[in-house]
Amino acid sequence: MRLAKIIGTVTATAKDAALTGAPLLVADMIDAKGKVIAAGHVAIDGCGAGVGDTVLIAQGSAARVAQGRATLPTDAAVVAIVDDISLS
């Protein structure tokens, strides 16, 4: 998974019908210290995440491994909201 910071949301009227009602979160992929590594990603929410949260995003087919997500045409899903990152 990738560490990411949720920085916004996307609204879209014309979309794949399966995405109706799914929150679309804009995410910056970050490293463990919060430095942005990759921008322009959008993920489906699976944990009640919102703007400002640090999260874990599962990419690829992993994004669809959860009840109710198998038929979503998405390649990214928030699978955890990070409480703490402990570095040695």
Add this chain to the structure above:
Amino acid sequence: MRLAKIIGTVTATAKDAALTGAPLLVADMIDAKGKVIAAGHVAIDGCGAGVGDTVLIAQGSAARVAQGRATLPTDAAVVAIVDDISLS
């Protein structure tokens, strides 16, 4: 998914038979502010998107998760046309 801007179209006579009739859109992957991050991508359209639209593109096997797309040899599909990106 990735935020992207549709910048053109591709025409191809010799192609996989399953792609017949499928619009092939040239897309620049962008960040939330419109800056181009990755070029040279081509996506199948699933939403009636056209040149100039800002869209969401699903990559990998997600591109084939939609009625009628399971047999398309594509790794990228437009799954939403973006109305608005709200950044905090």
Add this chain to the structure above:
Amino acid sequence: MRLAKIIGTVTATAKDAALTGAPLLVADMIDAKGKVIAAGHVAIDGCGAGVGDTVLIAQGSAARVAQGRATLPTDAAVVAIVDDISLS
């Protein structure tokens, strides 16, 4: 899919048996204006493409979505030969 230019071929005697007879094309991933973005890719041909052609390459599991390709251990296949790229 990625836009790519076919720049050569690979020959290999020792290989996975399923690849026997499959043309192995060396491809440079390019942007819509022909600038090389990523080199060192090799794709199976699915369209009769040859050196000098501009093509579309499907990556990942998409490369195996076509009759006869499901059992090929490949992650890249030429799925279209590009006639024209129209940019706005």
Add this chain to the structure above:
Amino acid sequence: MRLAKIIGTVTATAKDAALTGAPLLVADMIDAKGKVIAAGHVAIDGCGAGVGDTVLIAQGSAARVAQGRATLPTDAAVVAIVDDISLS
């Protein structure tokens, strides 16, 4: 697979239920000489790995190819703890 160094752990209360109890390890992808190539990755542990270990991480659907991992929404798993890297 990628060579990686485990540099920390992530704790998360709100998460996909399937991840309950799964160790979440922060990993820096490295080259064979230990130089960091990509940061910000988090992997499920499958080998008893801990902070400081050099490991192999399988990405994508490979991360879910193991008994008990098929239903985990993860795209990265530690599949080996490296004893030695021998370079010619």
Add this chain to the structure above:
Amino acid sequence: MRLAKIIGTVTATAKDAALTGAPLLVADMIDAKGKVIAAGHVAIDGCGAGVGDTVLIAQGSAARVAQGRATLPTDAAVVAIVDDISLS
């Protein structure tokens, strides 16, 4: 697939049981002229490849498309040993 040069081997005692006996090869991804593009990759061998060989590596689920490899938690496999690269 990616062109790659095998530069070493990895030994690992603690590993996923399915990897027992599988050669773990360290590979530098290269372009068609031998320039290193990406380091730190490790692939399962499927062709009897060894250090010094130039090979083709299939990534992602393609790595598990071969008899006996479906249950290996790997995302990279050597699928051909390159005899010659012909560039136009």
